[in-house]
Amino acid sequence: MRCGVVCLFAVLGLFGLDALLFRTPLYPSYLEPDSSTGLFELILRREQAAQAANGDNLVATLGNSRFAYAPRLSNEVTFRTGYVFRSAGVAGSDVRTWYYMLRDLDPTAQRYRAIVFGVDDFDDEDVAFNPDDDIRSLHYVIARLRWGDALEFARSFKSRQYQWEALRGALLKGLIYQADFRAFLSDPLKRIQYVQLSHRGYEIWTYDYVETNKSLAGLEIDWSAWSAKFPPGLDQEQSDSVRIYVMRKSAPQTGRLAAYRRLWFGRILDLYRRSRTRIVFVRLPRGPIPRPDNLVRKLSGSIRELASQPNVLLCDEHAFDSLERPELFKDALHLNRDGIARFSPMLAEKVGSMLGATAER
Amino acid sequence: MLFNTTGFFLFLAVVLALFYASPRAWRKYILLVASYYFYASWNPKFIALLLALTAIDYTAGRWLEKVSAARARKAVLILSLTANLGFLGFFKYYNFLGRNLAWLMGRPENAFWMDIVLPLGISFHTFQSISYVVDVYRGQQKAVRNAIDYALFICFFPQLVAGPIVRARHFFGDLFDWHPPAADDVSRGLLLLTLGLTKKMALADQFAGIANGYFGSVAANPGMLTAWSGVFAFGLQIYFDFSGYTDMAIGMALLFGFHFPVNFRRPYLASSITDFWRRWHMSLSSWLRDYLYIPLGGNRGGRWRTYRNLMLTMLLGGLWHGASWNFAIWGGYQGALLSVERVFRGDRPVGEGRAWLYPAKAILTFGLALIGWVFFRAANLTESIAVLRQMFGGAPGHVLLAPWHWGLAAVSLAVALGEEKSEWLERLSKAPVLAYASGLAAMFFFLEMFGAFDAAIPFIYFQF
Numbered sequence: 087m088r089c090g091v092v093c094l095f096a097v098l099g100l101f102g103l104d105a106l107l108f109r110t111p112l113y114p115s116y117l118e119p120d121s122s123t124g125l126f127e128l129i130l131r132r133e134q135a136a137q138a139a140n141g142d143n144l145v146a147t148l149g150n151s152r153f154a155y156a157p158r159l160s161n162e163v164t165f166r167t168g169y170v171f172r173s174a175g176v177a178g179s180d181v182r183t184w185y186y187m188l189r190d191l192d193p194t195a196q197r198y199r200a201i202v203f204g205v206d207d208f209d210d211e212d213v214a215f216n217p218d219d220d221i222r223s224l225h226y227v228i229a230r231l232r233w234g235d236a237l238e239f240a241r242s243f244k245s246r247q248y249q250w251e252a253l254r255g256a257l258l259k260g261l262i263y264q265a266d267f268r269a270f271l272s273d274p275l276k277r278i279q280y281v282q283l284s285h286r287g288y289e290i291w292t293y294d295y296v297e298t299n300k301s302l303a304g305l306e307i308d309w310s311a312w313s314a315k316f317p318p319g320l321d322q323e324q325s326d327s328v329r330i331y332v333m334r335k336s337a338p339q340t341g342r343l344a345a346y347r348r349l350w351f352g353r354i355l356d357l358y359r360r361s362r363t364r365i366v367f368v369r370l371p372r373g374p375i376p377r378p379d380n381l382v383r384k385l386s387g388s389i390r391e392l393a394s395q396p397n398v399l400l401c402d403e404h405a406f407d408s409l410e411r412p413e414l415f416k417d418a419l420h421l422n423r424d425g426i427a428r429f430s431p432m433l434a435e436k437v438g439s440m441l442g443a444t445a446e447r
Numbered sequence: 448m449l450f451n452t453t454g455f456f457l458f459l460a461v462v463l464a465l466f467y468a469s470p471r472a473w474r475k476y477i478l479l480v481a482s483y484y485f486y487a488s489w490n491p492k493f494i495a496l497l498l499a500l501t502a503i504d505y506t507a508g509r510w511l512e513k514v515s516a517a518r519a520r521k522a523v524l525i526l527s528l529t530a531n532l533g534f535l536g537f538f539k540y541y542n543f544l545g546r547n548l549a550w551l552m553g554r555p556e557n558a559f560w561m562d563i564v565l566p567l568g569i570s571f572h573t574f575q576s577i578s579y580v581v582d583v584y585r586g587q588q589k590a591v592r593n594a595i596d597y598a599l600f601i602c603f604f605p606q607l608v609a610g611p612i613v614r615a616r617h618f619f620g621d622l623f624d625w626h627p628p629a630a631d632d633v634s635r636g637l638l639l640l641t642l643g644l645t646k647k648m649a650l651a652d653q654f655a656g657i658a659n660g661y662f663g664s665v666a667a668n669p670g671m672l673t674a675w676s677g678v679f680a681f682g683l684q685i686y687f688d689f690s691g692y693t694d695m696a697i698g699m700a701l702l703f704g705f706h707f708p709v710n711f712r713r714p715y716l717a718s719s720i721t722d723f724w725r726r727w728h729m730s731l732s733s734w735l736r737d738y739l740y741i742p743l744g745g746n747r748g749g750r751w752r753t754y755r756n757l758m759l760t761m762l763l764g765g766l767w768h769g770a771s772w773n774f775a776i777w778g779g780y781q782g783a784l785l786s787v788e789r790v791f792r793g794d795r796p797v798g799e800g801r802a803w804l805y806p807a808k809a810i811l812t813f814g815l816a817l818i819g820w821v822f823f824r825a826a827n828l829t830e831s832i833a834v835l836r837q838m839f840g841g842a843p844g845h846v847l848l849a850p851w852h853w854g855l856a857a858v859s860l861a862v863a864l865g866e867e868k869s870e871w872l873e874r875l876s877k878a879p880v881l882a883y884a885s886g887l888a889a890m891f892f893f894l895e896m897f898g899a900f901d902a903a904i905p906f907i908y909f910q911f
Contacts, residue, residue, distance in 0.1 A: 089633045092884045099888025104895065260895040267896055272850040 153204030159430035167438025210344035508590035543770030639698030646691030652899035670844010674837035
């Protein structure tokens, strides 16, 4: 009996200590800014501050590093579009993490005129990497998870191993913060100073960020021979990225991506069900040289299905086809400085025209 | 099935539930089946070996009690010892002897090589068996009548793989007079289980990262501080690893109503090497004393015989750990230190001396223990010498430990000093509910923040 009570109190004590440190701002305010969680939190915090500083014409964009545009350049045409663009995207993130980002960034679902999601394709093409089993999600959103999320979040992973990892991490956040915490203990003062510096400077560093001008100009691909001709001067990373992402072999179509997108975009749409906020989907420039369409017969197009909902808009799939040129990409996935310079105002104009004039709404 | 895995804790929970839900007469059968299942989860083939040794030593015990002629009794003892040491020798030392024989004969190194897998825990259960048969031979222990009881003594899963080496009189005392564990025992068991897991996962496995990194590429990590910090990390790893395992074993046994002997008593606070061996792997030290050192003559034959006996005992103790020259040297080093210490100490009792000298003595003893660990951990003699060269003559190098590692070491030292003074961990299990629960919660939290959960790292002593 005594041992049962002791065990119960000890477990409660453990959860209490964990909650005190990691479910209050006490520790999450001092996360390493360069870590997955720290970066996610920094962006969330930056965008919360931007909400207060801007008016009623905000458009938030969400995506991973492929959704590379410069809000500064998009906002240079605000006088025409009427909208101010803010990027809440996080490199390496996906729709599961965007859901938790939006839930805390826009708790009333009223703060933005539109949320723009940048996706690779409106069709659901399964590739070798399955986003539903991407455990990085746990690290991005750990500070956002509440007690009630634990089970649902864990079940959204496919493999038992990740389900278990996600469940225990969502319940005992210290397990996920371990490495960060140990690094913090190694030099607390340095960490605190770096966090303060990051909080002060992150808006300027990111808003004024200028992408590299490296490019793939001269790249040629012969799809019939499945071979690439690389121009001289390309570095190893650039050519590897072409081999891995552009020249990749097609994966078996299982429907996992479609199910994943339906689940998480569905949950995002639920957040905005009775909101004035429009949900916009944009197909990003696919790459320096797009893969032929007939390589894979896709089973579904879940994004297209979502368009039947009242506040969802699909941007013309071919709106940015003109940017799919080697000279506008720094590697197989990301636009370079010139690409971004063209894409940013194009995106603003396109989305602006879809949303209509600010006064209309 | 490692003690530091979820699978093992599920197994333990099921066995505990079955054990206490069953009629009393069934309980030892449940423990026996669970223990064989536990052993078979590693390698079911070696169950046959375990059963064979169990049958041999059980029968030897029975014979020893039936036979009264001294020569016949001696023959039974020799038969049993031959079987036990024969199996141990074949599995553990065959290739070592073969390699050395090949070298002596000028033949290729693998001339006598055989692909032998070492059965898990063979060194431990062999020593346990030998102590039983010898005790029966000496008349210090009655032969066990029921083969099931004897089988359980050998294969009881908390101590089967890596000890502590339990004496028959302790085990059968608990088994024959079994009663449900008292509340204090359950409290202490839970505390030890948690403490052991914390030692293993939050301390040993963290220091393992540094020690493995260093010893994995000694040549790439030159420097005096580098070498000392790598060896220091291993010193902490092996202590927390093995004492953590032992704490868990003792704690589990308490939950089943069995009392195992204490195996570690803060050895790194020892004030001399003699003191160190009275605190480190105590069940092995006392086994070596009772079944090797004293039969060799102990300290009864004068100074030189004492030194010889110490050297022989520690050499064999070293070789018990593993079949390599490194372990022999490690054992010899310990024997030499004990002998030298004996020369200086004379007949004065261990631990006597000026109190203010204690910190210096403890640091010196710890340093000497660290030097010994070089031979224990390094892959071979060449690597051991390379590490020692760096420790005593390398360039400055750099410290491998991060500040939080030092923090862990400092917390451990503070806990150990507190425990040495007031045995507060022992008292914690008897403290009021809230104080005890707070202590456990603090350990859980420490485990949460510092435990290595990514991969279950095996216990070091499982290889012996």
